[in-house]
Amino acid sequence: MSTKDEDVKDLSSIINAEEICDLITLLTDITLLMRKQLSDIFEPPAIEQSSRNFLPLETVTAGHTKDDFSSKIRGDGEIKGKFKETKATFYPSENKLSTPKRQQLERDCFEFFDKWRQSVMSHVYTAIEVPGRVKEHQKDMKFSKRIPRIENSSETVIIKLDSRNFVANTTLSKLNPPISTSLSSLPQEKRVLIFHSVLLILLSLEKYMAPSRILLINLTSSLHLPLDxxxxxxxxxxxxxxxxxxxxxxxxxxxxxxxxxxxxxxxxxxxxxxxxxxxxxxxxxxxxxxxxxxxxxxxxxxxxxxxxxxxxxxxxxxxxxxxxxxxxxxxxxMTSRAIDSYAKEVQDFSFLPMKSSNGQEILQKDHRLRVTIGVSGWLTDKEDVINPWRALGQESEVFALRWELEALTNLGQSLESVAKSTAWKIAKKEIISRTIFSSLLLALWPISLLSLSKVVDNPFSICMSRADKAGTILADAIINKSQGERPVTLIGYSLGARLIYSCLMSLAERRAFGLIEGVVLMGAPIPSNAAVWLSLRSVVSGRLVNVFSTNDYILAFLYRTYSVQYGVAGLQSITGVNRVENIDVSEIVSGHLRYQLAVGSILEKIGWENIYLEVVAMEEKTLAILKEKENNEEQNRGEKIV
Structure with a gap:
């Protein structure tokens, strides 16, 4: 089809009445699918019996006798009591999360979504000439009576990193399966024009909300168009x-x-x-x-x-x-001075625009319809505020969040000191023989390692507290639209992930829906229980990704004095909540300090949008060099890498 620009006066110039009906039906089906996915969040998924215990007793006691635990803890009976308590608190999903607070959150979520959906369809009807029979059909259509094909998209996705074939379009099809429509058989030029038109209609709402972009992602998939x-x-x-x-x-x-x-x-x-x-x-x-x-x-x-x-x-x-x-x-x-007034309890809170590939700052002409904010979790150099996020492409407007520079630098230096110490290397070998979870839940930490606690405990505690405060400030900034009327994506590792967790919890408490498009939390020192992740999931319109490593012994040690009975997201997958992606990066993240160097590699492997592959290649090269160096050091000491 070759349509001259000046001939295309409205959408009816592009598609005929029958195709308009098909488009209305498709948009209706997409919003129905999105509503069904929202409903799935509040439905507890099926959990296999073998996975119901946070730490199965046979796993924790592997390699140890009852006498071993009795002498090192407080007695076998107390251990069993600990597990009984853990099971009850860690899996609130067994009670279907049926609390008044959850029910109110669910009602508020649906109220927001239905208002958004009604506004979208109203603007669609206004922008194009919709046949009367279609309007009547839409008026009579009930959400409960028409459910589009979902193809297991509501299930929690657990992705292993044994395949390197993840690309954005593959992930698009997997997480957003196409809805059957006759429009997909139209010539590509016509499908693209339809897509252009729907994007402009959504912008006519005078805001580009996160669910609007998710609708467009589903439309892209259903029209068989690439994400590009x-x-x-x-x-x-x-x-x-x-x-x-x-x-x-x-x-x-x-x-x-x-x-x-x-x-x-x-x-x-x-x-x-x-x-x-x-x-x-x-x-x-x-x-x-x-x-x-x-x-x-x-x-x-x-x-x-x-x-x-x-x-x-x-x-x-x-x-x-x-x-x-x-x-x-x-x-x-939201001026910079206004943000300063929000951030009185946190130092150095500011957004730094990422530099483009040619080394120049982002200019006004380089604004985008989306905003991405990267949050670092510790620092060894001031450039670490920005360096981990260089793999993020400029298709989104990317910022690095600078917060608590001095405190994070102190923490980074402390973590490096511990990781390089002989005491840690010896203790790590002993921890591996026990399993990380037994050490965490039952406090089975080598005495030599506990002597290092004075080096890291205080810096970590300070940063945890300030991350929670900074997260609330970030929520204030987002609610007050410092980013404008654009969807925000949040990506963070370590205490940066903790900050994002605090932000999302604040957004959920204030019912600030439709602002966050996607979230990636890497090595997060936050609870993994279902009640927490239900709240997080409620304010994220798109992908919510938990990246964890079972090799993260430093995180386990740092988190040992917190509420470990609720789990640790950075060490395990999230269960009990639908539509949470769990990414096991144990193969490439040998310890907590590796996250800073592996951000791009992780994002590329999970099929995140618009990643600079050349930056990823540099990261992987650096990681390979560090791994080889570690292996050589272990061999020189006559130790075997496990």
């Missing part, structure tokens, strides 16, 4: 909207220089400053109308004419203020 179509569209639309605002605002050189200087100063202040720059620096805070011709000309690459683009965008095509709000200006009023 969605990513490239997002970039094109972001650049076009901001380009149109800049074009309307004037082109005088003095004004241009003033804008650039203003934006440059704001960038240094972080994400909140960028929020102000998006509109104030471009329009002076005034609402300049975006002429349809300008929008259409700049967006010509989408294959839609000016009239079609303006019509599909609705009010967003009429106001620079709305465009600025989308990218983080009005509504939020």
């Amino acid at each position: 179509i969605l990513v490239k569209d997002e970039i094109k639309v972001a650049q076009s909207l901001l380009g149109a605002v800049e074009h309307i605002s004037g082109t005088e050189e003095t004004e241009k220089r003033g804008r650039e200087n203003f934006i440059s100063r704001r960038w240094k202040a972080g994400l909140a400053g960028v929020a102000g720059a998006a509109v104030i620096g471009i329009t002076g805070g005034l609402a300049a109308p975006l002429v349809a011709g300008v929008i259409g000309t700049i967006m010509g690459g989408l294959g839609l004419g000016a009239t079609a683009v303006a019509g599909l965008l609705g009010g967003l095509a009429q106001s620079s203020v709305l465009v600025g709000s989308l990218f983080g200006a009005y509504g939020a009023r």
Whole structure:
């Protein structure tokens, strides 16, 4: 099909009445599927009997006699009592999580989703000419009577890293199976135009919410289009909207220089400053109308004419203020000074824009429709705030969160001292012989190792406390739209994951749904029990990934004084909650300190979007060198690597 841009005035110029009906049905089915997936979160999954105990007694006692435990702990009877208590508290899913608090959370989730879904379909009807029979059909349709094919997408996914064939499109198909539709048989050019149109319709809501992007991911899958179509569209639309605002605002050189200087100063202040720059620096805070011709000309690459683009965008095509709000200006009023007022109890709290591949800072023209924030968990150098996140592609607007620089540096130095000590290397061998869980739950720590506790316990305790506070501050910033009306993805390791956990728990408590698109938690020092992860899952619209390693003896040791009866997410898979991905990275993460060097490798292997493979290759090379060095050191001491 070859449709000239100027001929495409609205969606009815692209598809006929029957295809419009099919599109409405497909969008309805996708939202039904999303609602079913939301419902699945609150349904306890089937748990095999063998997996119901957090630490099976036979596993914990492997290699030890009853007398061994009696002499080292407090007696066999007390051990059994400990396990009985653990089973009761660790698996609240056995009680179906049927508490009033859970029920209220479920009701609030559905209330938000149904309002969002109604708004989406209303804008679809407004943007395109929907046959009357379709509207009546939609009005009569009940969620409970029509459930699209899910293909086990509600089950917890456990992915092993024995395959290196993970790519974003493979993961797209696996986690978002296509819904059957006759539209998938249309020529690709026509399917792409349909997709373009739906993206613009969703933006006509004047916000790009996390569930809107999940809808688009499902639409991409159902139309049999590659994920790149969605990513490239997002970039094109972001650049076009901001380009149109800049074009309307004037082109005088003095004004241009003033804008650039203003934006440059704001960038240094972080994400909140960028929020102000998006509109104030471009329009002076005034609402300049975006002429349809300008929008259409700049967006010509989408294959839609000016009239079609303006019509599909609705009010967003009429106001620079709305465009600025989308990218983080009005509504939020989050200046850097305002973030400072939130962060009184945490030092160094700021968002640092990641540099592009050519070494230059992200400019205003490089804004994206999505925001990704990487959170480091300890530091040995100030550059460690940014370095772990260099593998994240610029298809999303990437920031590194700088927080508690001094405390995290002290912790990093302490962890390195312990990891390099002879006492730790000897103790590690003894821990391995017992299994990590027996040492954790039953406090079977070698005396030589306990002597090192004074080195790390205090720095870790300080950082745990401040991570919880910083997480609440991050939640405040997100709720107040420092990122604008754009979905946020959060990725963190170690105490960075703890910070994100605190943020998500705060969002859940305040019922701030639809803001978070995806989350990856690596080596997280947080509980693994179902009640906690149900709350986390409720505020994440897309993927929620728990990355763990059974080789993380340092994490087990650091977490030993906390509520270990609720499990440790960084050491095990999450059970009892649907739609949580568990990624076992024991093969590449030999210890807690490896996460900082393996972020890109892990993200690439789980099929995360838009990863710089050249950075991943460098990470893997570094990890291989370190592993070889460790093996040589062990061999020199005559010890065997287990």
